Structures are given as C-alpha cells and as structure tokens.
Amino acid sequence: MKKIFASTGLVFIIVLFLMIPIAKSQTKGLDLDNPIKIGYLNSFTGPAALGTAKDLPGLYLAIEEINADGGVLGRPLKLIPRDDKLNPEQALRETKDLVLNDKVFWVQGTLSSSAARAVSEYMRTQKKIFVIESAKSEKLTAEWGHRYVFRATNNAHMEAVAIASGCVKNFGPLKKIYNLSPDYEGGVSAWRTFFDAYKKLVPDAKLVGEAWPKLGTQEFTAYLTAILNSEAELLFTSFYQTDALTMLKQSIAVGLNGKIAMAGFWHGMIETVEKFNAEFYPKKTVANSVYPFWAIDTPESKIFVEKVKARQGVYPGYGACGYTFVKAMAESIKKVGSLDTEKVIDALEGAIVDSPVGKIEIRGCDHQAMWPSGVGLIGELPKWNMFATKNVILVGKEAYPTCEEIVKLRKR
Amino acid sequence: MQLILGQIIAGLSLGMIFFLISVGLSIVFGTLKVLNIAHASFYMLGAYLCYTVTHLVYKSQNMFWIALILAPVGVAIFGGIIELLVIRPMYKREFLYQLILTFGLIYIIADIVKLIWGVQFYQVDIPPQLQGTVQFLGTKLSYYHLFMIALGPIVLALIWVLLHKTKLGRIIRAVTYSRDMSSALGINVSLIYTVVFMFASWLAGLGGTLMAPMASVFLGMDGTVTIECFIIIVIGGLGSTGGAFLGAILFGLANSIGIIFLPKIAIALSFIAMAVVLIIRPWGLLGKPE
Numbered sequence: 001m002k003k004i005f006a007s008t009g010l011v012f013i014i015v016l017f018l019m020i021p022i023a024k025s026q027t028k029g030l031d032l033d034n035p036i037k038i039g040y041l042n043s044f045t046g047p048a049a050l051g052t053a054k055d056l057p058g059l060y061l062a063i064e065e066i067n068a069d070g071g072v073l074g075r076p077l078k079l080i081p082r083d084d085k086l087n088p089e090q091a092l093r094e095t096k097d098l099v100l101n102d103k104v105f106w107v108q109g110t111l112s113s114s115a116a117r118a119v120s121e122y123m124r125t126q127k128k129i130f131v132i133e134s135a136k137s138e139k140l141t142a143e144w145g146h147r148y149v150f151r152a153t154n155n156a157h158m159e160a161v162a163i164a165s166g167c168v169k170n171f172g173p174l175k176k177i178y179n180l181s182p183d184y185e186g187g188v189s190a191w192r193t194f195f196d197a198y199k200k201l202v203p204d205a206k207l208v209g210e211a212w213p214k215l216g217t218q219e220f221t222a223y224l225t226a227i228l229n230s231e232a233e234l235l236f237t238s239f240y241q242t243d244a245l246t247m248l249k250q251s252i253a254v255g256l257n258g259k260i261a262m263a264g265f266w267h268g269m270i271e272t273v274e275k276f277n278a279e280f281y282p283k284k285t286v287a288n289s290v291y292p293f294w295a296i297d298t299p300e301s302k303i304f305v306e307k308v309k310a311r312q313g314v315y316p317g318y319g320a321c322g323y324t325f326v327k328a329m330a331e332s333i334k335k336v337g338s339l340d341t342e343k344v345i346d347a348l349e350g351a352i353v354d355s356p357v358g359k360i361e362i363r364g365c366d367h368q369a370m371w372p373s374g375v376g377l378i379g380e381l382p383k384w385n386m387f388a389t390k391n392v393i394l395v396g397k398e399a400y401p402t403c404e405e406i407v408k409l410r411k412r
Numbered sequence: 413m414q415l416i417l418g419q420i421i422a423g424l425s426l427g428m429i430f431f432l433i434s435v436g437l438s439i440v441f442g443t444l445k446v447l448n449i450a451h452a453s454f455y456m457l458g459a460y461l462c463y464t465v466t467h468l469v470y471k472s473q474n475m476f477w478i479a480l481i482l483a484p485v486g487v488a489i490f491g492g493i494i495e496l497l498v499i500r501p502m503y504k505r506e507f508l509y510q511l512i513l514t515f516g517l518i519y520i521i522a523d524i525v526k527l528i529w530g531v532q533f534y535q536v537d538i539p540p541q542l543q544g545t546v547q548f549l550g551t552k553l554s555y556y557h558l559f560m561i562a563l564g565p566i567v568l569a570l571i572w573v574l575l576h577k578t579k580l581g582r583i584i585r586a587v588t589y590s591r592d593m594s595s596a597l598g599i600n601v602s603l604i605y606t607v608v609f610m611f612a613s614w615l616a617g618l619g620g621t622l623m624a625p626m627a628s629v630f631l632g633m634d635g636t637v638t639i640e641c642f643i644i645i646v647i648g649g650l651g652s653t654g655g656a657f658l659g660a661i662l663f664g665l666a667n668s669i670g671i672i673f674l675p676k677i678a679i680a681l682s683f684i685a686m687a688v689v690l691i692i693r694p695w696g697l698l699g700k701p702e
Contacts, residue, residue: 045526049631050531050532050533053531183679209675210676211671211675211678212675212676212678213678213679214636214679215636216633216636217636218623218626218627218633218636218637219425219426219429219626221422221425221426221557222419222423222667222668222671223671225418225419225421225551225552226415226418226419226422226668226671226672228418228551228552229414229415229418229551242630242633243628245533245535245628246626246627249535249538249625249626249627249628250626250627253538253554253557253626254545254552254553254554255545255552
C-alpha cells in the first residue's frame with residue numbers, strides 16, 4: 001500500500017519538475033514584449049469546447065488587427081487563454097492566477113453562469129474589469145451586476161422576449177402552448193421569461209402541457225408522441241445544440257416536424273444550423289441566434305465573416321461579440337491614455353461601439369452591451385447554401401429591461 | 413386511450429434501447445464482480461465508430477449496415493484491450509479500487525475520443541430501408557423504432573442461448589458460480605473474464621451504434637445514460653440478464669407514461685421505482701439474494 005502511495009507521489013513530483021522549464025520560458029517571452037494582457041476563460045475540454053472554438057477566432061482577430069495598427073499605448077495586446085472547465089471553482093482559481101500572477105488588465109469569457117458569477121464577485125473585490133461573454137443569465141448584469149462587470153453579448157431574458165415577438169409575427173396569436181425544456185435553471189428561466197413575454201402579446205395564451213427531460217436526453221420519442229397527441233399549437237423548447245439535433249431527428253421520425261409550430265430557443269445558433277440540410281431542418285420553426293451573419297448585409301459583417309473564415313475555417317458565433325468588446329476596450333484605453341481601470345470604466349459606460357451587427361451601445365446603468373438577438377423562421381438560404389433563419393429581425397434595446405427596472409432589481 | 417397506447421409504444425422503444433446498453437453492465441457485474449462505471453463510455457465509442465464507418469470509410473447511408481457489424485466488434489476489441497491492461501490487475505483488490513479505476517476510465521475514454529474525433533458533434537443518417545413512419549394503433553411510429561423494439565428480445569434470446577445452450581455458456585456460468593472451483597477444474601478463468609468483458613463491450617457498442625442514427629453523437633453522451641443504466645440493473649437485479657430486460661421495460665414505461673400524468677417529476681419516477689425496489693427486494697426483481 002505504502003509503496004503505491006510513495007510511487008504515485010514520486011511520479012507527481014517528477015511531473016511538477018518537468019513543468020517548471022515550460023512555465024519559465026513562457027513568462028520570459030512575455031516580459032520582453034511588455035504587452036497589455038487579457039485573461040480569457042472558457043471551456044477548452046468537454047462538450048462545451050465547440051462554443052469556444054467559435055468564439056476564440058473573433059478575439060484573436062481583434063487582437064491581431066489592433067496590434068497590426070500599432071497596439072494600445074504603444075504596447076501590443078496579448079490573450080492568455082485558460083480552461084475554466086465550466087466549473088465556478090476552477091474559474092475562480094484561474095482568475096486569481098490571471099490577476100495576481102499574470103497581472104492581466106481585464107478578464108473576458110466564461111460560458112457557465114455560475115462560473116461567471118464567481119469570477120464577477122472576485123473581480124469586484126480586486127477592482128478589475130470582467131467582461132462576460134457567453135454566460136447568459138440576465139441576473140449577472142441585473143441583480144448581481146456591479147461597477148466592474150460588463151457583458152459583451154445579449155442575455156437570456158432579452159432573447160426570450162425576442163423569440164416571443166418573433167413567434168407572434170410569424171405564426172399569429174397561437175394560444176395553446178406546450179413546453180419542452182431541460183430540467184435545470186437555464187431551461188426553467190428561459191421558459192418562464194418566454195411565457196411572460198408571450199402572454200403580454202397574446203393575453204389568452206395558455207399552457208396545455210409541459211415536459212422536463214434532463215439536459216443531454218437521447219430519447220425524446222416518448223415526449224414527442226405525447227406532444228403529437230396533445231392539442232398544442234405552439235411548442236416551445238429551450239433544448240439547444242446536440243439536444244436540439246437529437247430532438248429534430250426523432251421528431252422527423254415520429255412525424256412531428258412541421259406539424260406544430262415551434263419556438264426553438266437558440267436553434268438559430270451557427271453550431272446548430274450548420275448541421276441542417278434539405279431533409280433535416282426544423283420546419284415551421286422560429287429561432288434566434290446571437291450573430292445571424294447570413295442575414296446581415298453590411299460590409300463590416302461580410303468582411304468580419306470572411307476574415308474569421310479565412311483565419312480558422314469556421315463561421316463565427318460568439319466571436320463577433322468578443323471581437324467587438326476587445327475593440328471597444330482598446331478604444332477606451334486609448335481615449336483615457338492610461339491603464340487606469342476606473343477611468344476606462346467611465347469611458348466604456350454609454351459608449352457607442354462599432355460591431356459586425358452595427359452600432360452597439362454599452363449601457364451605462366448595467367454595463368450590458370445592447371447586442372441584438374436575430375429572430376426568424378428557419379428555411380433555405382440558397383445564397384449561403386445552408387438552412388438557417390430567414391427574414392431575420394434584429395430585436396435590440398427594446399427587449400432589454402429598462403434602466404429603472406435594473407435599479408429596482410438591484411435594490412431588492 | 414390512443415394517447416396511452418402511443419406512450420406505451422414509445423416507452424417500449426425507450427426501454428429496449430436502454431436494455432441493450434445496460435445488459436452488458438449487468439453481465440460484467442454478474443461474472444467478473446466488477447461494477448464497470450465506464451460501461452456507457454463503450455456505448456459512446458460505439459456511436460463514434462458508427463459515425464466513422466458511415467462517413468469516413470465510405471460515405472453512404474447504406475454503410476450503416478456495415479457499421480452495425482464493424483462498430484460493435486471494434487468496441488469489443490477495445491474492451492478486450494482495456495480488460496487485459498487495466499481491469500485484470502484489479503480483480504484481487506478491494507471493490508473501492510475497481511470503482512475508482514473504472515471511474516477514471518470514463519475520463520480516459522472521453523479524452524481518447526476527443527483526440528480522435530475532436531469536440532465536434534456528428535450526425536448519422538437513418539438507413540434508407542428504415543426511414544419513414546407507420547400508423548400503429550392510432551399513433552405514428554418510425555420503422556427505426558420498431559427495428560429497435562424488435563432487436564431487444566432478439567438480443568435477450570441470443571444471450572440466453574449463449575449462456576444456456578453452448579459449451580462456452582456453461583463455462584461462463586460455472587465461472588460466475590465459483591471462480592476458484594472453476595479454476596481448480598482447469599478452466600482458464602482469465603480468458604473467460606476477457607471474453608465476457610469483450611461480449612459486454614460488444615453489447616454496449618451495439619447500443620451506441622443503434623442510437624447513433626436516432627440521436628447526436630457527441631462527447632458526453634455517455635454521462636447522460638450512465639445513471640439510467642444503473643437504475644435499470646438495480647431494479648432488475650444486478651447480474652441478471654432477464655432482470656435488465658424487465659428493468660428496462662419498467663424504466664421506459666415509467667418514463668413515457670409519467671410524462672402524461674406527472675410531467676414535472678417524470679424523470680424522478682424511475683428513481684422512485686428504484687428506491688421502492690431497494691426497500692422491498694434489495695436484490696432486485698429477478699436477482700438472487702446473496
């Protein structure tokens with residue numbers, strides 16, 4: 001027994017020693033350049049790593065462009081990526097390391113809302129800027145918001161409001177709603193926000209059935225047959241990515257696809273729509289996404305998509321938001337003329353910044369970028385040779401809670 | 413009424429899928445006395461191999477039939493290697509070590525999958541022969557689901573014949589009954605263990621291959637079925653093949669009928685069923701008390 005522990009310990013120590021030279025050589029390179037460092041947190045392992053792969057190219061592109069343009073205050077920007085493993089503790093550990101050892105100027109990223117909250121609270125005590133990227137809980141910039149936290153993307157609340165309006169616009173006032181959502185905080189709050197917003201538009205709408213399978217369910221058939229045999233007119237689902245595709249497959253198999261109108265929360269995301277084809281896409285479905293580049297006809301957007309595609313061979317997702325915020329940050333630092341966090345925050349508050357989706361306001365009261373949500377009906381886009389949202393409307397500022405509401409929420 | 417019938421059929425199809433996935437777990441526990449927590453990882457591997465055969469080797473929907481033969485065999489070979497290298501040294505150790513080891517295997521296999529296939533998720537098409545739906549007792553059912561419902565009893569029969577009608581089966585049952593006695597009688601117990609583990613891996617791989625056209629193939633698809641597998645074999649009785657079959661059907665029906673009557677706690681129903689079984693018959697419905 002002792003032998004095993006001893007040998008395990010030995011191996012561990014050897015590995016530690018092996019790692020030292022690597023760590024050293026890395027810090028050496030950085031000191032020479034004296035760059036402005038950005039800490040980046042996201043999931044590089046596990047199922048969520050795909051989202052990171054769609055996000056990082058945008059950030060690297062922004063940094064490349066800024067550095068090619070002479071950097072910020074004569075110094076280049078440098079991204080330090082870290083794996084938060086979707087875990088609040090891990091995220092906090094990495095953040096502390098980034099702030100204390102790497103001396104980053106700001107931290108950006110996170111997908112898990114609970115990880116984002118842990119990082120946010122820590123950054124508040126350190127008086128350093130934290131820019132949330134893909135974490136969607138609206139509370140992060142509402143109840144839990146503070147001076148040092150920003151969000152580069154839209155949030156779950158406004159997306160639910162946006163998709164509710166998209167449903168009424170495309171399907172008319174359907175009254176009998178069925179909810180099929182994952183049994184976790186995100187799924188429950190998405191449904192609640194959607195239904196509240198929908199009832200404001202269609203006051204006599206009612207819930208005729210609901211089911212709460214767990215995240216990652218691989219057999220939806222029993223749920224789908226129950227929906228097929230119900231009186232539902234509109235199916236709301238907040239299953240996304242792999243779950244959405246599994247559900248689609250099985251709903252085609254049981255003949256549900258296209259029979260009932262559907263509100264597919266996040267079904268318009270690039271990770272999902274790039275798997276669709278003529279036989280395989282959700283019919284009669286209104287979906288939303290953070291960056292529906294196929295529907296945005298501005299030269300800025302086209303150039304951005306081309307650059308990311310050329311760089312990484314992928315279409316951008318959240319990368320558009322990350323790209324925008326890194327640029328906004330660089331502009332603010334330049335404006336202030338120093339790395340004074342307080343002054344940079346003042347400069348960011350209320351700033352109107354350029355983005356691939358047009359001018360975006362970074363709202364002063366809650367530090368939430370007024371990033372829109374693109375809502376449309378899924379169909380064929382011959383020009384792009386893909387199936388994605390058509391006749392997209394960008395729902396923006398009007399879907400966010402007002403500053404007065406935010407103040408009220410924070411007082412509670 | 414039509415609603416209930418529809419749900420019963422959907423529940424049966426769900427049950428049959430989970431039978432195919434979980435029966436191997438039960439067999440391994442029965443014979444090797446190892447609780448292989450990583451069993452579902454072999455299921456995931458089967459799904460990925462199915463993708464590889466149908467898309468990378470030669471892209472055709474009909475390649476699914478080839479994959480149905482090749483992918484489970486691939487998983488069985490992988491299982492054999494794992495048994496030889498990792499599990500074998502663990503037989504004499506305490507139960508806890510086996511648990512920690514097989515738990516670690518989940519991460520190792522996940523990383524192997526990530527190295528080979530990356531973080532992308534994949535889609536496999538339903539073979540053309542099984543596309544489409546049929547009207548059955550007032551509800552629509554896809555041919556693919558019928559195919560899976562039919563496969564469950566076939567696999568159960570196959571296992572029964574293997575265990576009860578062949579020489580290998582007799583040896584396996586002897587080893588299951590008493591490892592030391594079989595060893596004393598000149599049976600190569602180590603070899604039998606490897607064969608049983610490979611067979612269980614083959615079953616898990618078969619489950620994964622069959623599920624690939626119906627679900628998405630992605631990293632983490634193992635984690636979502638692990639708990640269900642445990643529920644099923646606990647309900648049916650650890651080590652009992654027929655128990656896994658019964659447990660899977662009960663699990664499927666509890667789930668699909670629960671959706672109608674108790675939607676908010678439908679996913680908890682199978683846990684409740686497990687708790688009830690554990691209180692009344694701790695050795696499971698078809699298991700044997702120690």
